[in-house]
Each structure stands twice: as structure tokens, then as C-alpha cells.
Amino acid sequence: MNWLFDLLLIVVLIVLLTIWIIYLRKRLLELWKEVTTQEVAFYRQLERVLKEFYEHLDHLTTEDNREFVRMIRRYRKKRVRSLLLHTRQELYNAMNIVYDQVLEREDHDECKKLIEQYDKLQKIRRVYNSKVLIYNQTISVFPTRYLALRMKLELKEYFG
Numbered sequence: 001m002n003w004l005f006d007l008l009l010i011v012v013l014i015v016l017l018t019i020w021i022i023y024l025r026k027r028l029l030e031l032w033k034e035v036t037t038q039e040v041a042f043y044r045q046l047e048r049v050l051k052e053f054y055e056h057l058d059h060l061t062t063e064d065n066r067e068f069v070r071m072i073r074r075y076r077k078k079r080v081r082s083l084l085l086h087t088r089q090e091l092y093n094a095m096n097i098v099y100d101q102v103l104e105r106e107d108h109d110e111c112k113k114l115i116e117q118y119d120k121l122q123k124i125r126r127v128y129n130s131k132v133l134i135y136n137q138t139i140s141v142f143p144t145r146y147l148a149l150r151m152k153l154e155l156k157e158y159f160g
Contacts, residue, residue: 021147024143024144024147025147025151027138028139028144028147028148028151029151031131031134031138031139032153034131034135035128035131035135038124038127038132039128039156041124041128042121042124042125042128042159043080043081045117045120045121045124046080046088046092046121047079048117048121049095049114049118049121050075050076050091050095051076052113052114052117052118053072053095053098053114054072054073054076056111056114057069057072057073059110059111060098060101060102060111062101065097065098065101067094068094068095068097068098069094069098071090071091071094072091072095072098075091085157085159088159089159092159095118099114099115099118102114102115103115125159128159129158129159132156132157132158133158135156136155136156139153139155140155
């Protein structure tokens with residue numbers, strides 16, 4: 001009778017462990033999907049903003065920002081996502097500097113759509129980075145780390 005109780009206890013523990021692993025796997029996949037969705041949205045918006053910058057470059061170019069404008073021109077027809085992270089961040093910083101100069105001008109009403117698109121990009125970037133933070137922390141913790149490795153989930157990179 002004692003061995004029957006031990007067997008039942010072992011089976012219950014195995015079932016609970018299996019349910020817990022399935023739950024963790026589902027949670028990791030949901031986090032991965034959220035991060036990937038935000039990543040796609042961010043890079044689409046980044047390409048829209050880059051296009052918007054390019055359309056207004058003649059109006060935005062000054063002596064102070066010629067190098068940054070040159071960088072924006074260089075990457076206007078390339079897929080931003082395919083660039084190296086360092087290059088994407090340099091491009092983003094260049095757009096940020098030009099954007100700040102646009103806001104300092106008194107006649108920035110001509111670039112209203114550019115300002116809207118850039119502000120939207122900033123919101124999407126903050127959401128993306130917060131999702132990446134949660135995802136990276138989750139897959140770096142002890143029990144989920146092993147499951148994430150088995151699922152071939154890797155850390156995502158922050159942007160800016």
C-alpha cells in the first residue's frame with residue numbers, strides 16, 4: 001500500500017511539472033511574439049520617418065547638419081532593418097539631431113507631418129524597448145533560461 005502512495009505522488013509531481021513547463025513555454029512564446037510585433041512596427045515607422053526626412057531634406061539642410069543629412073541620404077533606399085545595429089543607431093542619432101534643429105526653428109510648421117511621424121516613432125521605440133526589457137529579463141532567469149535555450153530563443157537588442 002505504501003508503494004502505491006509513493007507512485008501516485010511521483011505521477012502527480014510529474015504531471016504538475018509538465019503543466020508548469022507547458023505554461024512557461026506558452027508564456028515565452030507570447031513574450032517573443034509581442035517583442036517581434038513591436039520590432040516590426042518600430043522598423044516600419046523608422047523607415048516612414050526616414051522617408052519623411054528625405055522628402056524635407058532641402059528645407060532641413062544647414063551648415064551645422066550637413067554630415068547628418070548626408071547620412072540620411074545615404075540610407076534612404078535601403079531597408080533599415082538589414083543594417084547593422086551600430087549603423088541603425090547612427091542613422092537614428094542623425095535624424096534626432098536634425099529633428100532637434102527643426103524644432104528650434106520658428107518656421108517648423110512646414111514639417112508638421114515629419115514632427116508627427118517622429119513623435120510616433122519615439123512612442124513606438126519606448127514601447128519596443130520596454131517589451132525587450134521584459135523579454136530579456138524573463139529568458140535570463142534560472143528556470144526559464146534552460147527552456148529558452150531549448151527553444152532557441154535569444155536575447156533581443158535594445159534600440160537607442
